[in-house]
Amino acid sequence: MASNVYFADIRTNSKSNNLLSKLSELFTKAGFLDLVDKDDLFAIKLHFGEEGNNAFIRPIFVRKIVEEIKKLEGKPFLTDANTLYSGSRSNSIDHLNTAIANGFGYSTVLAPLVIADGITGKSFTEIKIEGEHFSSVKIGSEIINADGMISLAHFKGHEMTGFGGAIKNVGMGLGSRSGKQMMHATVEPEIIDEKCIGCGLCKKWCSQDAFIIDQISKINLGKCIGCGECVVTCPTDAISVQWDDAPIAIQERMAEYTLGVVKGKEDKVGYINFVLDVSPVCDCCGWSDHPIVNDIGILASKDPVALDQASADLVNQQEGHRNSALKSNFESGKDKFRGVHPEVDWTAQLVHGEKIGLGSRDYELIKID
Structure with missing residues (x-):
């Protein structure tokens, strides 16, 4: 059965029909009003951007989601887990300072910031799942303690997984540091x-x-x-x-971690992808290269697999930018992510996500005005 994916394109023509108002409409049309109950401790999962990066989701968009949750009398907080590499977000102190420097302070987003896996990335809860790679996964404890979650993902290219969208934002993003290491175990x-x-x-x-x-x-x-x-x-x-099966394995492990994050709160999770500033590599880099296609819009769904599939399809329908990191596949309909990362079959995360019951690759794209 096809899942509904709601889409607001980049075009706007009035103060009452800007991207912020479209984001509010997406929140409603996608059924997210049903996710939040009074006094819910509600997580908003996003990537705060590495120091020096500028392609991450704009804080004003995040504030709009905070406002929507508060209207429903929920208690929103922004969250992410610490990184495996030694950048500016490998511990909570540096992570919070980076988030604030990138515009995610309370005065802008109107919600507190909570790092999901503690000061040093060692605060996790082990969740049992039925996966092909894992029987249990290590998830940042504070996301397990939340009542529900909205994933806000910047949809872009990624050097290991082809693209990064909802599945990567949730699975890789909320795995503890030791969990991230488990997901990367096949990469040499x-x-x-x-x-x-x-x-x-x-x-x-x-x-x-x-x-x-x-x-x-x-x-x-x-x-x-x-x-x-x-x-x-x-x-x-x-x-x-040394690619071999590394891209396949890391994507499948990432999908299984996503399954662990949402376990027990499947009916309390929504996903939004921002297909804007579609950079060729992850926001974990301390820079942002030229987008590989034009800005497209914002998509929302309760199904992360369908959402990522729809987002990838929209990107691939675009003409690619020749003055970008794209090496090939510039034409409309060609695979832009393979044009940047030819060794990576990005469909693996979607195929495995569907296989383990995370969602469906079949979708109906519903455009809002």
């Missing part, structure tokens, strides 16, 4: 010696001190946890992933 980077210039950025970015710089970089795979951040940090593309 390798150095292309002739491309390496020995600049040391990989060593600086690595949270496990797995790199040695001796004219060129060398990796101690015994220390590597497979987070993949060195791959996008390298300025000369000298670090690649």
